[in-house]
Amino acid sequence: MSQAATDYRPMWEALGLDLPGHDALLSAIPLMYQDAHLSQANRPEGMAYFDFVMSEIHGLRIKELVDHKAAGGTVIGTFCLYVPEEIIRALGGQCVGLCAGAEWAYGEVERILPKNTCALIKSFMGFKLGKVCPYAEACDLIVGETTCDGKKKAYELFTDLAPLHVMELPQMKRPEDRVLWRAEIERLTAKLEEISGRNLTAEALAAAVKEVNDKRRALQRLNAARRASPVPISGKDALLAVQVAFYDDVPRFTSMVNKIADELEARVAAGEGAMPKGAPRILVTGTPMAIPNWKMHDVIEKLGAVVVMEELCTGSRYYSQLVDETPTDIPGMIDVITDKYLDINCACFTPNQGRIDDVIRLAQDYKVDGIIQYDLQFCTPYQIEATAVDRAAKAAGIPVLRIDTDYSSGDMGQLSTRVEAFLEMIE
């Protein structure tokens, strides 16, 4: 975000960004980051790495991607956990999440999408129409999926804007669905082979499986430390780690997260917390939060509570399952990759009891005082599934609050009041 050290404008211009719009965006994010993250007390020292990453998220990281392409690699954009990063990396690709965490160009978006579309979808469409996401502009291919009606149908309009490949995610998890999903992973592999001009090798795939598992293991360590009381890292900082995991260089990210995990484990041993010991412990579950969407965590933590776990795509769903490293041949590895990704519990599946069970298990495991269901308005799968989560939480005796919101700041006061009342109730 900072333009202090290097002038990235020629690079942004070459990528086709709308420079005045991009300038406006880049002037807003540091203020949000300052307010949400840098203003926190007792942060782990290791978070300095993330502060640096955030300061260079449209700068140095984009330059790395551009250099990677110049060296013959590809950049592949995704909006969803279900796109297997292992395959992308094994074929010389860098996998990047695309910008979708803020309101942008909604006027233009609402000319082609209904107003009652969720903020995430409007946002990704707005960043593309407004040409302010350097990740999207650097992509050789964007990989979509059929997780929800909104994305599935919005991708049809996105086809006009960027090279796109859509994976069909099944809606159940039975053997026939696994067959379909495995075929989709093979179809993606063929597409990536075509784009990269490479062939998938067992050696490269095994290395990529290990590398991406290492990233997940590092995040598992970081998040395991959050079981402690006092909690050694704020929810906002832990959320940021997963958000950055979608963008950052994998081995570097893994190494930095492991360093933070070392620090957190030392903090836990010393009884040091990022927040006071008595702070109410909250689990947040629901729809994903892309950078710079820190709204829910910010409201909760500014009221003195702490988020100790996220059952989110930008949370436990991202890192909790590993790909089995046993198989060594390509079909065997594709098998276990198929299984790992199909095992994620998105609300797009029916039924989706696995997610309900995860929420309750995590809530108990992390000894939370309450669950906050954070759902984007018009996100039908999560909004309807919230009823089942509510019922399960009540049956388990865990207080639960439902928040339906968007990316605007217009309801911050109201959210704050509702969360405050909830915290008073559970304390």
Added chain:
Amino acid sequence: MSQAATDYRPMWEALGLDLPGHDALLSAIPLMYQDAHLSQANRPEGMAYFDFVMSEIHGLRIKELVDHKAAGGTVIGTFCLYVPEEIIRALGGQCVGLCAGAEWAYGEVERILPKNTCALIKSFMGFKLGKVCPYAEACDLIVGETTCDGKKKAYELFTDLAPLHVMELPQMKRPEDRVLWRAEIERLTAKLEEISGRNLTAEALAAAVKEVNDKRRALQRLNAARRASPVPISGKDALLAVQVAFYDDVPRFTSMVNKIADELEARVAAGEGAMPKGAPRILVTGTPMAIPNWKMHDVIEKLGAVVVMEELCTGSRYYSQLVDETPTDIPGMIDVITDKYLDINCACFTPNQGRIDDVIRLAQDYKVDGIIQYDLQFCTPYQIEATAVDRAAKAAGIPVLRIDTDYSSGDMGQLSTRVEAFLEMIE
């Protein structure tokens, strides 16, 4: 609806209906029917049959279903075109559409579903929670499907309320999807065999294929007559025929629709119309309209225009494709049933160019002056696909109007004003 001839209250009570609520519902529908249908001039005489059906829709028809069950048959409820009626009938079942065309028990519904759920889903849930749909209460099984996020997730809550079987409809139409869909049809067959205590025979299936095709052929004849100018039947009456097709006894319905088709063909030959020759001709496309949802057609036709075609699930999508009658063995028949149903162009598919092509082809074939896109608010698949329909209509030089609405009467004035302005523009 009329309680004149027979007292159906003991039957309704035995079905578990909420009698006071049901009374209130039954007192409202005849007024709506009078205002929308009976008030029309120049109706085909054959519509007297539908007037009778409507007057007995919760009475005689329910009694027939109850008698059918008493004689060892089953009643299977559906909310969607994709559930193959042929299989249901071949196993001794009567297939019925379920009530979903009016606001009912929304207060109760909105305790478990988000307010921003489409009217059709809120309605089916409300009729069930309020216990005012005798079709739903008479069902041995309700067959749902994964067509959209809203239905897919609402069925999870519906499981607590009624015996339910959910079919997974794929989201694309490639060979792998056909494999999945064929397996789903076999899974449904097994479920229906279990419930009915019968085994599927080739003879019964061939008879059912013929019978349901005959119903579709009769509707094709009726709707073919609408190409004429002046048009021999109003859009409201033609819509009603398809709406009733979901509920009525199949051979009787077929015979009555063929009689109306005879009458319409004679009218066309004589140059007689239900509406004046110069009335603007409208194609309506979008989301399905369940009884008593006649709102859009009513607004259009009361302004002096006429709907000459519906590209709707309660329109051409229902009757335009037949099941191939060539195969004689069960696997061969299941194959062609798989193909026929997968060939329906619902907006739940991606891409769905077939539907866009259908809309333009029908608009040209029926020489329409304009297209009205009727979509329920919060029906994401159709609302987003409306952008592609808009673009195709404009490219074909056909004026197009988009209407997003619900089941309330609150926006009737506004709709009327917008449609009136559209009609003035195209005249």
